[in-house]
Amino acid sequence: MSVDDRPTLSKPDDDPWLWLEEIEGVRALDFVERQNQLTLGTFGGAAFERDRDTLAAIYDRPDNIPYVSRSDGLLYNLWKDANHKRGLWRRTTIAEFRNSDPSWETLLDIDALAANEGEDWLLNWSSSLPGDAPQTILSLSRGGSDAVTLREFDLKTKSFVAGGFTLPEAKGGASWVDADTVLLSSAYGDGMATTSGYARTVRLWRRGEPVERARVVFETTSDRMSAYCDIDRTGETPRVWFIDRLDFFNFDLWLGTENGATVKLDLPSDIWLQIHRDWFAIKLRSAWTAAGTTYGPDTVLGISLSAFLAGDRNFTVVFAPGARRALQGFSWADGKLLLSILDKLRPVFEICTPSPSGWSHETLRGLPEIGVVDVWRFDHHESESNGDLLANIQDPLTPPSLMLIERGVESPTVLKRAPRTFNADGLVVTQHEAISIDGERIPYVQTGPATETGDAPVYMSAYGGFGLAVKPHYNASLGKLWLERGGTIVQANLRGGGEFGTRWHDAGRLAGKKLSHDDFAAVAADLVRRGVTTAKRIAAQGGSNGGILITNMLVRYPERFGALFCTIPLIDMRRYTKLLAGASWIAEYGDPDKPEEWDWLKTYSAYHNAKPGQPYPPILIATTRRDDRVHPGHARKMAAKLQAMGYEAWFYEPEAGGHGYGKDNKERAGFEVLGFQFLKDKIGWQDGEA
Numbered sequence: 001m002s003v004d005d006r007p008t009l010s011k012p013d014d015d016p017w018l019w020l021e022e023i024e025g026v027r028a029l030d031f032v033e034r035q036n037q038l039t040l041g042t043f044g045g046a047a048f049e050r051d052r053d054t055l056a057a058i059y060d061r062p063d064n065i066p067y068v069s070r071s072d073g074l075l076y077n078l079w080k081d082a083n084h085k086r087g088l089w090r091r092t093t094i095a096e097f098r099n100s101d102p103s104w105e106t107l108l109d110i111d112a113l114a115a116n117e118g119e120d121w122l123l124n125w126s127s128s129l130p131g132d133a134p135q136t137i138l139s140l141s142r143g144g145s146d147a148v149t150l151r152e153f154d155l156k157t158k159s160f161v162a163g164g165f166t167l168p169e170a171k172g173g174a175s176w177v178d179a180d181t182v183l184l185s186s187a188y189g190d191g192m193a194t195t196s197g198y199a200r201t202v203r204l205w206r207r208g209e210p211v212e213r214a215r216v217v218f219e220t221t222s223d224r225m226s227a228y229c230d231i232d233r234t235g236e237t238p239r240v241w242f243i244d245r246l247d248f249f250n251f252d253l254w255l256g257t258e259n260g261a262t263v264k265l266d267l268p269s270d271i272w273l274q275i276h277r278d279w280f281a282i283k284l285r286s287a288w289t290a291a292g293t294t295y296g297p298d299t300v301l302g303i304s305l306s307a308f309l310a311g312d313r314n315f316t317v318v319f320a321p322g323a324r325r326a327l328q329g330f331s332w333a334d335g336k337l338l339l340s341i342l343d344k345l346r347p348v349f350e351i352c353t354p355s356p357s358g359w360s361h362e363t364l365r366g367l368p369e370i371g372v373v374d375v376w377r378f379d380h381h382e383s384e385s386n387g388d389l390l391a392n393i394q395d396p397l398t399p400p401s402l403m404l405i406e407r408g409v410e411s412p413t414v415l416k417r418a419p420r421t422f423n424a425d426g427l428v429v430t431q432h433e434a435i436s437i438d439g440e441r442i443p444y445v446q447t448g449p450a451t452e453t454g455d456a457p458v459y460m461s462a463y464g465g466f467g468l469a470v471k472p473h474y475n476a477s478l479g480k481l482w483l484e485r486g487g488t489i490v491q492a493n494l495r496g497g498g499e500f501g502t503r504w505h506d507a508g509r510l511a512g513k514k515l516s517h518d519d520f521a522a523v524a525a526d527l528v529r530r531g532v533t534t535a536k537r538i539a540a541q542g543g544s545n546g547g548i549l550i551t552n553m554l555v556r557y558p559e560r561f562g563a564l565f566c567t568i569p570l571i572d573m574r575r576y577t578k579l580l581a582g583a584s585w586i587a588e589y590g591d592p593d594k595p596e597e598w599d600w601l602k603t604y605s606a607y608h609n610a611k612p613g614q615p616y617p618p619i620l621i622a623t624t625r626r627d628d629r630v631h632p633g634h635a636r637k638m639a640a641k642l643q644a645m646g647y648e649a650w651f652y653e654p655e656a657g658g659h660g661y662g663k664d665n666k667e668r669a670g671f672e673v674l675g676f677q678f679l680k681d682k683i684g685w686q687d688g689e690a
Contacts, residue, residue, distance in 0.1 A: 012574050012598070012608060017640045021579065021633035023625060031636065032625070035651040039620070042650075043677040051481055052666070052673045056082070058421045058476050059665035065402050065416045068097065069380040070388075072132050076380070077104070078123055085664035086110035086122055098415065107158050108138070120656060122663055124148055128155070129176045130233060130381040137165060137174050137182070143626035144658025146581070147171050150186070167211060171628075172199040175231045177258045180207040183240070184214060185228035196584035197628075198226035202242060204258055217260040218242045225584045231258075233383035234277045234332070241275065247587035248466065249285065255309075263309065276332035276382065278305050279354045281318055283327055285502050290315060298326060298501040300339070302352070302359055316359050318352050326501030328469055333377040334387035334407065338364075340375060342469060342499060345431070345443060347373035364389075364405070366412045371395035372471045378404070390415075394474040396447040396489070397424040422479035426450060429472070434526035437518040440495065440507070444523045445472040446532070448488030456488040456533040457685040460524060464494030464516035465545035466588055467505040477672050487685070490527065494519040494549075510590050511600035517549055521557040528560075536562040539679035543567035544630055544659065545588075551606035551638060554616050563682035564619040565675040568627055568659055571634040573605035574598070579631035607638055610645065618648040618682040620675060624657035650678065 022028045060082040068075040075097050080087045089108040096102040114121040124139040134156040139148040150173070152164030165174065165182055171193075172186030184203045187193035189212065194200045200222055203214035220227040225245040232239040242254040242261045250269040254261035267273070270285035281302045288295050291313035295301060300319035303312065318337065319327055325343040332338070341348040349364035367373050372395060378388040387407030394400040399418035406413070428450045433441045448456060459482050463470050470491060478489050493499045496508025496516040508516035524540070527533050538561050542550040547569020553561055574592050576582040590597035602608055610616075619642070623635035632653060642649035652674060654667065662668035680686075 012602065015575070015637070017637040020636035020640060021575075021631065023632060028636065031640070032651075032653045035639065036653060039650045039652045039674070043674055043681065048670075048673055048677050051676065052670045055477050055480065055669035055673055056666040058480060059669060061419060061421075063419050065400060065418045066097075067402070070094075070378050070384075071128065071380045072130070072384065076126075079104075080665055082665070084109070084111055085666065086114055089123055089126075107155065108153070120663070125173070126153075127174060127176065128380075129179065130383050133176075133179060135161075135176065135179055137176075139173060141658065142169070143656030144624075144660055144663050145626045145628045146658065147628055148173075150174055163208070165205065165207070171197055172228070174205070175229060177204075177231065177238075181205070181258065183217070183229050183231065183258060184211070185226075191222075194220070194222050194224060194226055194583075196225050196581050198245075198581070198584070200224075200227055202227055202229045217258070218244075218254070218256075220244045232275060233381070234275075248584055249587050265308075272330070274330055274332055274337070275305060276337075277335060279303075279332075279335075279337075280305050280308070281330060281337055281352075283319075283330065297321075297503070300327060300330065302337070302354055304354075304356075316354075318359055319350070321501050324500050326498065326504070328498065331377055332382060333379075333385045333389060336387060338375060338377070338389065345493070345499060346370060349373070349375050365410065366405070367391060368393060371398065372473050375405070394418075396429050396445070396472045396474060396479075397427055399474050418474070421476040422484040424479070424483070427483060432526065432530070434492075434519075434522040436495075436515065436522040438515065440515075440519070442492060442494065442519045442522055443499070444490055444492040444526075446488060446490050446527075447472070447483060449486070452530075452532055454531050454533065455537055457482075457486070457680070457683055458488045458490055458527060458533045458538045459679070460490045460492065460520070460527075460538060460540040461542060461546070462492040462494050462520050462523075462549060463542065463544075463546050464492075464496035464508050464519065464549060465513075466496075467498035467502070469493070469497050469499040477669070477676075481673065481676050488532065490523065492520055492523045496545075509588055510597075513548070513589060514552075514600070514604050517552040517556065517604060520549055521553065521560055524553075524557070524560040535560050537683050537685070539563045539565065539683050541565040541567065541675060541679070543569065545570060547571055547630075547634065548573070548604060548606070550619075552604050554619055555606045555609045555611070555614070558614060558616045561617050562684075563617055563679045565679055566619060566621045566635070566638075567661070567671075567675070568623050568630055569621065569635050569638070570630050571605075571638045572607040573601040574608060576634070579633060581629050582631070607634075607641065610638075610641060612645040616642070616647050618650070618678075620650040620652065620678045622652040622671065622675065624660070624662075625653055625655045626657055627659045629659040 020028050066077045068077045074091045076091045078087045087110045090104040090106045092104045120143045121140050124141050128136040134154045136153045138153045141148045147169045149169050150167040152161040170186050170188035174182040174184045182205050184205045185199040187199050201216045202218040204217050205214035230241045240256050244252040253265045256262045268288050272283040283300045298321035301315035302318045303315045328340045330339050337352040339350040351362050353360045374392045378390050379385040389405040391403040402416040403412040429447045494516045547566050550564050550566040592598045621635045621639045623632040639649050639651035656663040661671035
C-alpha cells in the first residue's frame with residue numbers, strides 16, 4: 001500500500017502526482033494494476049465472490065421490471081441478464097407486456113454486436129422519427145463512457161444502414177429533421193468542442209454528405225458549456241429550439257427552423273422550461289419582474305407561446321412554492337402539464353390544463369402519499385402522447401411497482417411488480433432530523449431493526465449537489481447484503497440538493513458547499529446522540545459529487561466515521577476545471593482560477609487539505625478508467641497522496657463502467673460488494689452480528 005513518491009503538496013499547484021492524470025500512461029497503469037491486485041487480494045476472497053454472485057443473480061432475475069417507453073404504439077426496452085450481459089434491445093405490444101411472461105421481438109443483440117466487431121459496445125440511447133418511420137440513430141459507447149459513436153439503424157430490417165448516418169466517437173447526439181436530414185449536436189471535429197468537452201455547434205447534416213461539410217446553423221463560444229437543439233413537433237408545424245447552454249444552470253433559448261435560429265426568447269437564463277403546442281411553462285430560479293409583477297424563486301409561470309412572442313407578459317402562476325414544498329420537475333402530455341412536487345418530502349403530483357380562459361388544477365389520484373413515487377409520460381415522443389402516464393412506486397422495504405395511469409381512468413393499473421429480493425421482517429423505516437452547524441434542520445431516513453442496540457453497523461449515504469433530491473428507494477444490494485444481515489442504512493437530505501427548492505440548493509452551492517458536508521457530519525453525530533450506534537460503527541459512501549463529501553468527512557470529521565467508501569469521485573478542486581467535463585461544473589462549485597473563488601474552494605478541496613498525523617479512518621477510493629465525465633485522476637491522486645502520508649487508503653479501478661459501477665450486472669455487483677466487504681471489515685462487523 002505504498003507508492004514510490006512520498007512528497008506532500010506545499011502549495012496549491014505543487015502536484016507531484018500529475019502523472020496519474022495520464023489515463024493510459026504506462027506509469028499510471030502500473031500504479032492502477034498494483035493497487036487493484038492489493039485491494040482485490042485483501043477484500044476479494046470467497047466471501048466477496050459469494051456476495052457478488054448473490055447480488056448479480058438479483059440483478060439478473062427474469063422477473064425484474066423491464067422498464068419501457070412507447071413509440072408508435074410499441075413498447076421498447078433494453079434488457080440485461082446473465083445471458084445478455086450487455087443487453088438486448090427489444091420491443092413488444094402493450095397487450096403482451098401485461099402478460100406475466102411477455103413475448104419480445106429482438107431488434108439488436110448488443111453482446112453479439114460487441115463480439116462480432118471486437119468492441120466493448122454498450123447501447124446508450126436511440127433517436128427516431130415519430131410514427132412508423134424505420135430510421136433510428138443508435139448511440140453506442142465503449143465501456144459505458146459518455147462519448148459515443150452514432151450509427152443509423154433500420155427498425156424494419158433490424159440492421160445498420162450501409163452508408164447511413166455514422167459518426168465516430170464524441171460527446172453529443174443527433175435529432176431527425178426528416179428521413180434524410182439530421183441536426184447534429186456533437187463535439188466531433190476540429191473546433192467543435194467547448195472547453196467542457198461538449199458540442200459547440202449544431203450542424204445540418206444531409207444523407208450522403210461528409211460530416212465535415214455539414215453546415216453549422218447554430219453555435220456558441222468555446223467557454224460556454226454546450227450548444228444543442230430540440231425538434232418540437234407538438235405545434236402546427238415543426239419548430240426547432242436551439243439552446244446555448246451558458247453553464248450548468250443557465251441557458252439562452254432561440255426559436256428557429258432547421259436552417260438556424262431566428263428569435264431569441266426574452267426570458268431569464270436561470271429557468272426550467274417546457275413548451276407544448278401553443279403553451280409554455282417556466283420555473284424561476286431567481287426573482288423576476290414581468291409586466292410590473294415580480295415573481296419569486298421556484299414559482300412556475302404559464303402563458304400562451306404565440307401571445308408571448310407577440311409581446312404579452314401577463315403570466316399565470318401555475319405553482320407557488322412553500323418553505324418545504326418544492327417542484328422537482330414538470331412535463332407535458334397531450335395538452336396537460338404534470339407537476340412533480342415534494343411537500344415536506346412527501347410526493348404530490350398535480351395536473352394543470354391550460355386554456356384561453358385560464359389554467360385548471362387537479363391532483364393525480366390513486367397514488368400513495370408516502371414512499372417514493374415517480375410519474376412520467378408513457379410515450380417517448382411528446383407529439384404522440386395521448387395523455388397516458390407511467391408511475392413507479394416503492395419505499396426502502398417495498399419493491400417497485402410499475403403502474404399505468406390511462407387518461408380518463410380513475411385508478412392506476414399495475415403493469416409489473418418487482419420481486420422482493422431481501423427479507424424485511426422486523427425492519428422499520430423512520431424519518432428524523434439532525435441539527436447542522438448553523439442550526440438548520442437536516443432530514444434523514446433510517447431503515448433497520450425496530451430495536452436499537454446502540455452499536456448498529458450503519459451504512460450512510462448522501463449526495464448534496466446540483467439541486468438533485470435524493471429519495472429513499474428500494475435498494476436490492478443494501479437490502480440483501482446490509483439490512484437482511486442485521487445492519488442499518490441511513491440516507492441524508494443535504495443542502496445542495498433540491499428537496500426544498502432553490503434556497504436549499506444555493507445554501508450548499510459555491511462557498512456553501514462546505515455546509516453540505518457539515519450537514520452530513522451532523523447526521524452522523526445525531527445517530528450517536530440518539531443511541532443508534534457509535535462513530536466507529538458508521539460506514540459512509542458517496543459518489544461523484546458525493547466524492548467531495550466523503551473525502552471531506554475524511555479530512556474534516558474523521559472522528560465521526562469508522563470507514564469510508566468514495567466512488568467515481570470529484571476531489572481535486574484546484575484542477576477539476578481542467579479535467580474532462582469539469583469546466584461545466586463551475587456554476588456549482590466556483591472557478592479555482594479566480595483567487596476570490598479559490599478562497600472557498602480550497603476549504604473543501606480534500607486533496608489539498610489532507611495532512612499527515614491525523615486520525616483518518618480507513619478509506620477505499622474507487623473509480624473506472626472509462627469515466628470520461630469525472631476524471632479518474634481525482635481518485636488516483638488522492639489515494640497516492642494518502643498512502644504517501646502513511647494512511648490506510650485503498651484503491652480500485654476497473655477498466656469499464658463509465659461514470660458508473662460496471663458495464664454489466666456482474667461488474668456492477670462486484671464493484672458494490674468490494675465496497676461492502678471493505679466497510680464491514682473496517683467497522684468490525686461480521687455478517688449477521690447486529
